[in-house]
Amino acid sequence: MKFGIVARRDKEEALKLAYxxxxxxxxxxxxxxxxxxxxxxxxxFREEDVIPLEEFDVDFIIAIGGDGxxxxxxxxxxxxxxxxxxxxxxxxxxxxxxxxxxxxAINRLLEGDYYIxxxxxxxxxxxxxxxxxxxxxxxxILTGIPGKIIHMRxxxxxxxxxxxxxxxxxxxxPTGSTGYAMSAGGPFVDPRLDTIVIVPLLPLPKTxxxxxxxxxxxxxxxxxxxxEIILAIDGQYYEHLPPEVEIRVKKSPxxxxxxxxxxxxxxxxxxxxxxRH
Numbered sequence: 001m002k003f004g005i006v007a008r009r010d011k012e013e014a015l016k017l018a019y020x021x022x023x024x025x026x027x028x029x030x031x032x033x034x035x036x037x038x039x040x041x042x043x044x045f046r047e048e049d050v051i052p053l054e055e056f057d058v059d060f061i062i063a064i065g066g067d068g069x070x071x072x073x074x075x076x077x078x079x080x081x082x083x084x085x086x087x088x089x090x091x092x093x094x095x096x097x098x099x100x101x102x103x104x105a106i107n108r109l110l111e112g113d114y115y116i117x118x119x120x121x122x123x124x125x126x127x128x129x130x131x132x133x134x135x136x137x138x139x140x141i142l143t144g145i146p147g148k149i150i151h152m153r154x155x156x157x158x159x160x161x162x163x164x165x166x167x168x169x170x171x172x173x174p175t176g177s178t179g180y181a182m183s184a185g186g187p188f189v190d191p192r193l194d195t196i197v198i199v200p201l202l203p204l205p206k207t208x209x210x211x212x213x214x215x216x217x218x219x220x221x222x223x224x225x226x227x228e229i230i231l232a233i234d235g236q237y238y239e240h241l242p243p244e245v246e247i248r249v250k251k252s253p254x255x256x257x258x259x260x261x262x263x264x265x266x267x268x269x270x271x272x273x274x275x276r277h
């Protein structure tokens with residue numbers, strides 16, 4: 001069994017815990033590699049065990065950080081590697097265990113006492129080409145000029161679904177429904193559902209409403225106004241696009257896989273939503 005370790009780069013406690021996990025697994029006889037960026041911020045790992053995240057070819061990744069660390073892993077790895085996530089973030093909607101439970105959780109993983117929770121992702125095509133990361137949370141189409149709205153139409157499976165005048169449009173997975181989509185007025189969607197959430201961002205009054213559509217839907221977005229836009233994926237990747245661009249969003253063939261120890265969704269999600277607000 002081979003492990004990869006990735007830690008939050010700006011938090012010393014996360015980096016130190018990452019080294020303790022690394023040392024524990026090495027002493028236990030397992031193959032372990034460490035993300036290069038983790039090593040750059042805590043240069044105590046063996047050089048021969050340090051590789052770029054893009055080259056990870058392991059059985060499991062142990063992520064020590066918050067949701068941002070998980071999104072970094074998902075954007076850079078080439079395979080759908082199961083992630084055991086230790087919460088070193090703020091709320092940690094995606095994380096599984098708290099730091100004091102780290103080694104208990106790792107032992108359960110080593111003993112096979114876990115299950116894999118699969119989450120859908122979204123793939124974005126710009127003028128027919130896919131050159132951007134898949135989204136675990138959301139694809140956001142935003143105004144390129146603060147204070148200026150954009151006028152767009154979006155189509156579901158070829159049919160006009162809505163015409164929107166707003167600061168943008170958020171297209172979210174159920175996993176991402178607790179993030180940007182919820183801040184924009186969208187609902188909490190149980191992450192076990194195979195759906196896509198579409199939420200206008202600060203629309204003009206009574207011009208549009210949030211929608212939940214089947215997960216196998218194809219969503220095409222066309223701009224009416226001649227205005228530059230920004231494409232944002234998971235709040236991690238950004239690209240400026242011209243107004244004549246054609247954007248298509250659909251479910252990705254890839255999935256995110258999480259190591260879980262319980263199948264309970266509630267009250268974890270509902271309580272964390274309340275904490276955030």
